[in-house]
Amino acid sequence: MASEFFHRKVERNTIGFVLAIIGVASIGGIVEIAPLFTIHETVEEAPDMRLYTPLELAGRNIYIREGCYACHSQMIRTLRDEVERYGPYSLAVESKYDHPMLWGSKRTGPDLARIGDKYSDAWHVRHLIDPREVVPESIMPKYGWLARTELRTADLGEHLAAQRAVGVPYTPEMIENATADAYAQATPDSAGAGGVTERYGDATQMRVFDGDAARVTEMDALVAYLQILGRLTEAAYGEQPTAATE
Amino acid sequence: MVSQLTVSERQFALVILGLLAMCGLAMAAGGRGDPMGAQGFVVLIYAVGFAFVVMAGLYAPEPDDSRLSRYYDDPTKVGIVLTMIWAVIGMGFGVWVASLLAWPNLTFDAAWASFGRLRPVHTSGVIFGFGGNALIATSFHVLQRTSRARLADQFSPWFVLIGYNLFCVVAASGYLLGVTQSKEYAEPEWYADIWLVIVWVVYFLLYIRTLMRRQEPHIYVANWYYMAFILVVAVLHIVNNLAMPVSLSHAKSYSLFSGVQDAMTQWWYGHNAVAFFLTAGFLGMMYYYMPKRAGRPIFSYRLSIISFWGITFLYMWAGSHHLHYTALPHWVQTLGMTFSVMLLVPSWASAGNALATLNGAWHKVRDDATLRFMMVAAVFYGLSTFEGSFMAIRPVNSLSHYTDWTVGHVHAGALGWVAMITFGSIYALVPWMWKRQAMYSPKLVEVHFWLALAGTIVYVFAMWNSGIIQGLMWRTYNDGGTLAYSFIDSLVAMHPYYIARAFGGLLFLAGAIVGSINVWMTIRASRLEAAAGADADLPARPAGAVVAGE
Numbered sequence: 022m023a024s025e026f027f028h029r030k031v032e033r034n035t036i037g038f039v040l041a042i043i044g045v046a047s048i049g050g051i052v053e054i055a056p057l058f059t060i061h062e063t064v065e066e067a068p069d070m071r072l073y074t075p076l077e078l079a080g081r082n083i084y085i086r087e088g089c090y091a092c093h094s095q096m097i098r099t100l101r102d103e104v105e106r107y108g109p110y111s112l113a114v115e116s117k118y119d120h121p122m123l124w125g126s127k128r129t130g131p132d133l134a135r136i137g138d139k140y141s142d143a144w145h146v147r148h149l150i151d152p153r154e155v156v157p158e159s160i161m162p163k164y165g166w167l168a169r170t171e172l173r174t175a176d177l178g179e180h181l182a183a184q185r186a187v188g189v190p191y192t193p194e195m196i197e198n199a200t201a202d203a204y205a206q207a208t209p210d211s212a213g214a215g216g217v218t219e220r221y222g223d224a225t226q227m228r229v230f231d232g233d234a235a236r237v238t239e240m241d242a243l244v245a246y247l248q249i250l251g252r253l254t255e256a257a258y259g260e261q262p263t264a265a266t267e
Numbered sequence: 268m269v270s271q272l273t274v275s276e277r278q279f280a281l282v283i284l285g286l287l288a289m290c291g292l293a294m295a296a297g298g299r300g301d302p303m304g305a306q307g308f309v310v311l312i313y314a315v316g317f318a319f320v321v322m323a324g325l326y327a328p329e330p331d332d333s334r335l336s337r338y339y340d341d342p343t344k345v346g347i348v349l350t351m352i353w354a355v356i357g358m359g360f361g362v363w364v365a366s367l368l369a370w371p372n373l374t375f376d377a378a379w380a381s382f383g384r385l386r387p388v389h390t391s392g393v394i395f396g397f398g399g400n401a402l403i404a405t406s407f408h409v410l411q412r413t414s415r416a417r418l419a420d421q422f423s424p425w426f427v428l429i430g431y432n433l434f435c436v437v438a439a440s441g442y443l444l445g446v447t448q449s450k451e452y453a454e455p456e457w458y459a460d461i462w463l464v465i466v467w468v469v470y471f472l473l474y475i476r477t478l479m480r481r482q483e484p485h486i487y488v489a490n491w492y493y494m495a496f497i498l499v500v501a502v503l504h505i506v507n508n509l510a511m512p513v514s515l516s517h518a519k520s521y522s523l524f525s526g527v528q529d530a531m532t533q534w535w536y537g538h539n540a541v542a543f544f545l546t547a548g549f550l551g552m553m554y555y556y557m558p559k560r561a562g563r564p565i566f567s568y569r570l571s572i573i574s575f576w577g578i579t580f581l582y583m584w585a586g587s588h589h590l591h592y593t594a595l596p597h598w599v600q601t602l603g604m605t606f607s608v609m610l611l612v613p614s615w616a617s618a619g620n621a622l623a624t625l626n627g628a629w630h631k632v633r634d635d636a637t638l639r640f641m642m643v644a645a646v647f648y649g650l651s652t653f654e655g656s657f658m659a660i661r662p663v664n665s666l667s668h669y670t671d672w673t674v675g676h677v678h679a680g681a682l683g684w685v686a687m688i689t690f691g692s693i694y695a696l697v698p699w700m701w702k703r704q705a706m707y708s709p710k711l712v713e714v715h716f717w718l719a720l721a722g723t724i725v726y727v728f729a730m731w732n733s734g735i736i737q738g739l740m741w742r743t744y745n746d747g748g749t750l751a752y753s754f755i756d757s758l759v760a761m762h763p764y765y766i767a768r769a770f771g772g773l774l775f776l777a778g779a780i781v782g783s784i785n786v787w788m789t790i791r792a793s794r795l796e797a798a799a800g801a802d803a804d805l806p807a808r809p810a811g812a813v814v815a816g817e
Contacts, residue, residue: 028572032486035478039498042491042579046499046543049583049606050506050535053599057528063596064527082519086445088383098592100665102742105750113527113594121450121522122529124593128669129368131754153371158759160371162381173300176513183513183521 067114067256072191073249074221075177075199076206076237078184080246083239084123087164094125095134095250099261108135109257118189118253130161135251142230145244168231168240174203195220207241208234224252268341269324271334276422280321283426287433288314294458297516302444306458306518309440313433338411342424344700346404347693348790349432351783353400354686356439357392358776364389365769369762379443387442387454393681394452394544396435401689402548403428403470406493408696409555410474413490414481423473430466434459446518450533452540453507457520460508467501488571492551495579499543507536527594534589542582545680546648549688550578550617556692557641558624561631566623570616577613581606588659591668600661607659611652618649636709636716640691643720647683651676666738671764675730682723682775690715690782697789707788715778715785722775726768733764 031037057063073081084090097103099110111134116122125132140148147154150168152161177199181191195202198216205213209227218225226248231240251257269277291314294307367373367382374380407424411417418424438455441447447454455463474497478486510520524532558565565571587595587603622645625632632642654676658667667673694712698705706712740757744750 025569025572029485032491033484035475035486038486038491039475039494042495042498043502045576045580046495046502046583048580049585053584053587053602054528054531054535057531057596057599060596085447085449087378087381088386088442088447088449090449091383091386091451094669096593098665098668100592100742102744102750106741106754111594116526116530116594118525120525120529121448121533122526123449124530124590126451126589126669127673130758132669156755158755160368160758162367162371162374162383163376164381165376166378176517179513179517180519180521183511186511187521187523188525 063113064117065112065114065256067112067117067254069256070114070117070254071222071224072118072189072195073253074206074217074225074245075174075181075195075203076172076242077246077249078180079172079174079177079203079239080242080244081123082180083167083243084246089133090123090125092125092127092129092161093131093133094128095122095132096124097132097134103132104261107132108251109261112257114256115251115254118184120184120187120189130159133247133250137248137250137252142228142244142248143232145247146231146240149240149243164243166239167243168233168238170239172203172237172239172242174200174237177203192220203242204237206245207231207237210234268345269321270327271330271339271341272324272421272425274325274329277321277325279422280425281318281325284314284318284321288318298518301517301519302441302446303458303516303518305444306437306441306446309437310433313436317429335417337417339418339421339424340408340411340700342418342428343404343408343696346400346407346428347697347700347786349428350397350400350404350689350693351779351786353392353396353435354779355776355783357389357394357397358772358779360385360389360392362769362772362776365765365772369765369769378445384442384445387447388439390452391435391438391442391454393686394540395438396432398545398549398685398689399431399435400428401693402493402496402544402552403431405552405556405692405696406474406496406548408700409487409489409493409551410477413487413555414478414483416477416480416482419473419476419480423469427466427470427473430462430469434463434466437462441518448508448510448520448522450507450522450536452537453504453533456518457508457510457512458518460504460510464501464505467497467504471497471501487555488565488568488575489551489555491575492547492554495575496543496548496551499539499547499579499583503536503539503543507532527596530590530593531587531595531599535583535586538586538589539582541680542578542585545685546582547578549685552692553621553641553645553688556688556695557621557638557645560635560638560641560691560695561625561628563624563626563628566620566626570620574613574616574620577616578610581610581613585610585659588664589668591661591664604659604661608656611656614652614656615649618645618652621645621648636712637691637694637706640687640694640716640719643716644684644687644691647679647687647723651680651684654679666742667734670734670737671730671761672734672738675727675734678730679723679727682719682726686775686779687719687723690719690779693782693786697786701790701793703789703793707785707792711781711785715782718774718778718781722771722773722778725771725774727771729764729767729771733761733768736760736764 097107097110104110149164151163152159178196181196181199185191201213202217205211205217206227207230214227230244231238288311291307291310295304298304298307364382364385437459446456509523512520522529584606585603587599588607591600632638657663694706737757740752
């Protein structure tokens with residue numbers, strides 16, 4: 022066959038073969054990924070979309086550090102049972118500032134895309150310290166040390182600056198005040214509290230998340246993050262069509 | 268091993284290890300108060316440890332030039348040993364994390380011992396530690412034999428092997444410290460990623476230089492696959508890991524991509540890590556070791572061409588089937604589904620080509636557990652590629668996604684295909700490398716085979732059951748039109764399957780341990796014989812020191 026003869030030529034040429042592999046393998050990625058950056062409808066508009074506060078971002082980093090994403094998704098699919106179980110299906114815009122995204126691939130535990138405001142701070146703290154105390158059948162690990170570990174806040178400005186470098190619109194003022202804002206959000210009676218709402222919006226949750234006002238712990242940060250999940254924008258809470266589960 | 272390097276190669280190795288140690292020191296000093304510091308110490312200890320090894324052999328006499336007329340197999344030998352060590356580590360962690368799901372209180376109140384930090388040690392341990400070392404070790408062997416040329420130089424293969432294992436060690440120790448990018452199967456942070464790129468470039472150049480020295484007009488099929496593995500993994504790794512470090516003294520970085528673009532990039536990477544790390548490279552292995560062991564030529568050259576280019580082209584489109592019904596645009600999901608189904612053609616062409624190669628050698632498959640490992644691997648390759656195409660179909664995926672079915676599918680491929688073809692190839696390769704007639708104990712190969720097969724079947728059936736039950740419970744409605752089960756109901760239903768899965772994994776691990784002992788005893792027998800030959804004119808040694816063997 023002619024094509025077979027052609028291939029016999031190709032496979033005698035090392036560099037030619039290398040280039041052929043790269044060429045053939047590149048097409049799929051280019052066709053599927055590049056347009057996602059250019060087609061405008063890929064990500065919806067959400068003018069009310071707000072940024073993670075430094076405390077919430079620190080909490081998100083703890084969520085990543087502990088590998089929570091291995092068992093909890095943050096992506097509600099457009100299926101009726103998922104919408105009824107977890108809430109409105111996830112929109113692209115909701116993870117627009119998520120570097121990286123935490124959509125997940127496995128639900129050993131339930132989806133967390135809309136866990137924010139569903140349970141009290143105290144419930145989350147107790148559940149993270151000993152999941153089986155509140156949900157006897159749970160198989161989640163215990164995260165007691167989070168409540169005992171002081172949150173590292175000194176370098177949060179650098180974190181915000183790096184986020185800005187990859188496209189999240191943190192202002193220089195936010196970057197400069199990051200450490201103070203993290204403290205103030207978990208210590209709402211402190212002097213800096215006004216600055217947090219000024220920079221991040223009035224809807225910002227200002228609370229002693231871990232129940233211990235004396236210090237800011239990793240528990241404060243993680244609970245603050247969990248409580249904001251699904252609440253960065255109201256965009257998803259309008260009318261939604263769903264695909265039937267069949 | 269060091270004595271086979273020239274004196275200038277030994278000195279160069281010391282310079283490189285010195286530079287590496289300085290990098291480690293800089294990371295340790297600059298990263299105080301950050302996990303980066305501890306990672307620096309890991310690099311430092313690793314570099315100093317190997318520097319001692321090189322220094323111990325620094326003043327050995329120069330090797331003679333006759334070595335250049337032989338193949339250079341020392342890196343392959345070390346690679347085989349590392350493969351077996353990582354198999355036990357990676358699978359051991361697998362059994363551990365599987366047990367945590369059945370008995371969650373097994374975790375102590377320690378950060379490093381929680382499921383989320385141990386899981387990537389398992390996944391990276393088996394994929395990169397076990398799989399990667401097996402690919403590197405066998406690729407050096409296959410490349411030389413099919414090119415009838417010695418490796419282009421003696422230094423680069425060691426740089427690739429030792430450097431690659433540094434990446435694995437830094438990654439695994441980092442996970443325990445909480446260092447992760449959270450990108451599945453691309454968890455290592457920016458500094459480890461940069462190091463891997465350096466190692467990979469050297470690997471690629473070594474491969475190409477050796478191929479160009481080949482004494483055969485054609486590049487053999489196995490090398491097509493190894494080349495695709497090296498090249499495409501490089502592209503995937505670099506693009507998916509583009510990130511902005513918080514600072515040079517922070518282990519943490521932020522991905523360049525976010526949200527939907529990040530999800531697509533990640534699963535373009537993730538699915539093609541399966542394609543080009545766990546499939547292409549291991550097909551290379553299969554195309555060499557299976558016909559060699561069976562004593563039969565590859566069934567069809569034309570099928571080889573079709574399946575190679577089919578896999579190289581089609582796989583790269585398939586990643587979006589990981590994102591059905593999500594916020595990823597519908598057209599990308601549809602493309603991913605379509606190409607996933609088409610992918611069945613080249614996948615079955617490969618599996619069929621492999622099985623047809625065994626025609627005329629089925630009596631050997633019956634008698635020889637090594638060849639049976641390879642045959643079963645080809646069967647599982649066919650099964651799991653069919654299952655993969657099936658699960659990529661959107662409505663099927665609505666049930667299977669997020670459940671243990673996915674985990675079962677991955678392990679049908681990882682245990683049944685990747686690990687089986689690797690063990691088969693290693694059992695063929697070890698006697699060749701250490702100049703033995705056969706493995707230390709063919710019986711133990713047989714034991715390993717049945718442990719591995721039983722473990723795989725128990726594991727996969729447990730996960731099929733749990734996954735489908737889970738998926739069905741999540742979508743079952745009462746007559747009243749409300750969801751019938753709470754999430755926790757589905758979790759309780761998983762418990763027996765989680766125990767069964769841990770048991771299946773334990774069987775597979777036991778097989779890997781048996782295999783490691785067998786490999787070690789074969790090496791030992793070879794050494795004892797060499798020692799006995801050298802000491803021939805000395806008084807006899809005590810009887811116990813001589814090991815029964817071939």
